Amino acid sequence: xxxxxxxxxxxxxxxxxxxxxxxxAGGYEGLKKALKMTTxxxxxxxxxxxxxxxxxxxxxxxKKIQFALNDAEPKYVVCNADEGxxxxxxxxxxxxxxxxxxxxxxxxxxxxxxxHIGYIYMRAEYSYLVPILESALKTxxxxxxxxxxxxxxxxxxDIKLRSGAGAYVCGEETALFESIxxxxxxxxxxxxxxxxxxxxGKPTILxxxxxxxxxxxxxxxxxxWFRSIGTEGSSGTKLFTVCGNVKRRGVFExxxxxxxxxxxxxxxxxxxxxxxxxxxxxGGASGAVINKDQIDVMLDIDHVSDSGGRxxxxxxxxxxxxxxxxxIVRNNLDFFRxxxxxxxxxxxxxxxxxxxxxxxxxxEKGNVKDLETIEDLAETMRLTALCGxxxxxxxxxxxxxxxxxxxxxxxxxxxxxxxxxxxxxxxx
Numbered sequence: 001x002x003x004x005x006x007x008x009x010x011x012x013x014x015x016x017x018x019x020x021x022x023x024x025a026g027g028y029e030g031l032k033k034a035l036k037m038t039t040x041x042x043x044x045x046x047x048x049x050x051x052x053x054x055x056x057x058x059x060x061x062x063k064k065i066q067f068a069l070n071d072a073e074p075k076y077v078v079c080n081a082d083e084g085x086x087x088x089x090x091x092x093x094x095x096x097x098x099x100x101x102x103x104x105x106x107x108x109x110x111x112x113x114x115x116h117i118g119y120i121y122m123r124a125e126y127s128y129l130v131p132i133l134e135s136a137l138k139t140x141x142x143x144x145x146x147x148x149x150x151x152x153x154x155x156x157x158d159i160k161l162r163s164g165a166g167a168y169v170c171g172e173e174t175a176l177f178e179s180i181x182x183x184x185x186x187x188x189x190x191x192x193x194x195x196x197x198x199x200x201g202k203p204t205i206l207x208x209x210x211x212x213x214x215x216x217x218x219x220x221x222x223x224x225w226f227r228s229i230g231t232e233g234s235s236g237t238k239l240f241t242v243c244g245n246v247k248r249r250g251v252f253e254x255x256x257x258x259x260x261x262x263x264x265x266x267x268x269x270x271x272x273x274x275x276x277x278x279x280x281x282x283g284g285a286s287g288a289v290i291n292k293d294q295i296d297v298m299l300d301i302d303h304v305s306d307s308g309g310r311x312x313x314x315x316x317x318x319x320x321x322x323x324x325x326x327x328i329v330r331n332n333l334d335f336f337r338x339x340x341x342x343x344x345x346x347x348x349x350x351x352x353x354x355x356x357x358x359x360x361x362x363x364e365k366g367n368v369k370d371l372e373t374i375e376d377l378a379e380t381m382r383l384t385a386l387c388g389x390x391x392x393x394x395x396x397x398x399x400x401x402x403x404x405x406x407x408x409x410x411x412x413x414x415x416x417x418x419x420x421x422x423x424x425x426x427x428x
Contacts, residue, residue, distance in 0.1 A: 001254070001266050004229070006237045007213050008253045011097040017135035019143045022100040028145045030219030034108040035153040039069065042112040046215070048223035050235040055080060055208030056283070056312045056388075058234070058301035061215075067195025068113045068203040075115035076199045077106045078206040080176060081122040084168040085284035086335060088315045090239035091209035093251050095122070095129050098213070099136040103146060103159055105215030109205055110157040118159040119199070121176050124166040133161055168339035172387045173198075173206045175341065186343045187387035208313075210239055230256030234300035238314050242268050245275065245320035256300040264295065264318055275320040279404065283312025285332050286392030288399035289325065308399065324419040325404045326411055329396055330358045336393040347390030350381040354397060361411045362420070371408055375401060 005011070015021040022028065034042055047062040068075055079102055083091040094102065106118040122129065137159060141147040148156045164170045167185045170178075174188035177199045198204025214236055218226045227235045234256040240263060241251050247269035254263070260280065264270065271277060277292040282299075288309035297307050304311040319328065337351035357374045360366040374397065382394035401408060410417045 001258075001262060003253050004237055004255055005253055006217055006229070007094060007101070007210065007239060008097070009217075010101070011093070014098070016097050016099055017132050017139070019100050019136060019139035019145060022098070022136075023143060023145075026220065027100050027216070028104055028140075028143075028151075030216035031104045031107050031111075031145065032151055033219050034111055035151055035155060037111075039112050039114075042108065045219060045223050046112075049218045049226040050233075051211070051214055051218060051226065052234060052301055053208060054210035054214070054238065054314070056310070058305075058311065061207065061211060064195065064205055064207070065109060065112050067193065068115075068205050070196065070203055072196075072203050073114075074117065074202055075113050076202060076204045077110045077113070077115045077118040078173075078176070078180075078199060078204055079106055079118065079120040079209060079212055080171065080173065080206055081120055081126065081209050082164060082168075082171040082176065083126075083209070083313075084123055084171045084339075085286065085313050085315060087241060087243045087317060088284055088313050089241050090251050090314060092126060092129070093239070094209050094213050095126070096132060099133050100140060100145075101213045101216050102209055103137070103140055105207075105212030106159060107146065107150065107157045108215050108219060109207070109212075111155055113203070113205060115205070116156045116158070118157065119162055119180055120159060121162050121164065121170070121180060123170075124164050127163060130161060130163070137161075167341070168335075169341045169387070169389050172389060175387070176206070177204070184341075186341045187389075189386070231298065231300045231303075233302040238299065238311075240299070241313075241315045242318065243315065244318035245271055245322070246318045247272065254299075257298045257303070260295045260297050260299050260316070263299065263316065268318070271318070271320050275322060277318070278321045278323060279319040279325055279328075279400075281317040281319065281328075281396065282315075283310040283395075284315040284317075285335060286310075286388075286395055287312050287315070287317075289329070289396050289403060290399070291403045294403070308402075310395065322419065324362075324417055325400055325407045326358065326362055326417070327420065329400050330355065330362050332396050333358055333393065336389065340389060344384075344386035344390060346381045346385040347387075347393065350377055350385070350390070351393050353377060354381070354393065358397070361408065364411055364416055366412055368412060371401070371412070
């Protein structure tokens with residue numbers, strides 16, 4: 001199967017540090033068109049394109065823009081480049097190979113809401129990308145595409161870079177705002193929502209890197225063109241990070257709606273010889289764990305959601321039969337309990353307790369009552385945690401129990417887990 005490169009169209013073809021190189025490839029043409037449009041016209045293009053957020057929730061992008069259409073000043077556009085989800089690399093690819101495409105998307109949204117300042121918030125581990133972005137920003141200003149009076153339009157818009165300090169929770173939008181403001185990265189209570197009161201208490205539009213990279217091509221090629229790609233409910237292409245037990249791993253771009261089975265076996269070459277598929281986790285470490293009989297599914301926002309999973313950031317973890325599902329869930333929980341900011345009780349206490357209970361099962365010291373407690377606690381976290389970190393912690397737990405109940409029972413029965421036993425005891 002051949003990829004369709006919309007977001008990756010410039011990868012390896014331009015100098016990412018030079019805006020002139022981006023312009024020679026057709027870059028900033030979408031911004032040039034948007035600068036001549038009214039707010040309503042810009043929103044209409046985004047609405048007609050049916051672009052939905054690529055950061056996880058799949059929220060319609062035009063609605064976010066509408067939320068900030070109020071009289072408060074100043075307003076801000078923020079790019080979430082924290083990308084802390086384990087196994088996810090798509091935003092890093094875009095930032096390193098085509099940063100001006102993100103700048104262009106931010107400037108178009110800035111024009112729509114009347115914002116003059118944008119922020120790109122990057123995870124601490126992406127410090128090596130800062131020089132690339134700084135050079136791309138500098139040359140974009142020199143070419144008149146950022147800064148004062150961009151492209152002679154009379155509209156001012158510039159972008160600043162900010163780096164985190166390694167906290168996964170700062171991928172949550174309000175915790176990200178707190179971090180930019182120099183505070184401890186903790187989620188805020190909502191409402192008010194960011195469109196009304198976001199960064200520095202002002203109306204703010206926050207989008208994921210991949211979402212913003214789609215804006216320029218939409219305005220350059222038209223909403224109808226973008227809507228013709230993908231599925232009815234999920235337009236455009238999607239970047240998929242495939243990792244785990246497949247022959248070919250990497251970041252791939254395909255139209256929304258590619259079949260998961262085709263992605264695993266045709267694009268990624270299937271599993272190593274002698275191994276069989278056990279499970280797939282879609283959406284990263286916080287995604288649902290499905291079994292081998294559930295992989296014949298279209299990978300778009302709605303179809304994955306309807307099947308009980310989540311497309312999320314597009315990370316696909318392929319798991320073969322050399323692994324233990326319960327141990328993998330334990331590993332996920334170890335990450336989430338460590339990354340909890342501790343602000344709300346369900347996540348702070350629940351995450352640790354979930355890990356302890358799953359670890360108890362892994363050591364074959366648990367019972368059916370413990371399994372019932374795990375389900376009850378996970379559901380409580382899903383419903384009551386303050387932010388997405390606490391909600392997401394429950395997803396792999398509940399989905400794995402639903403789809404691999406017998407694997408959990410093996411850790412309770414005297415016969416034990418065959419995978420763990422083969423490895424000489426309980427896995428670490």
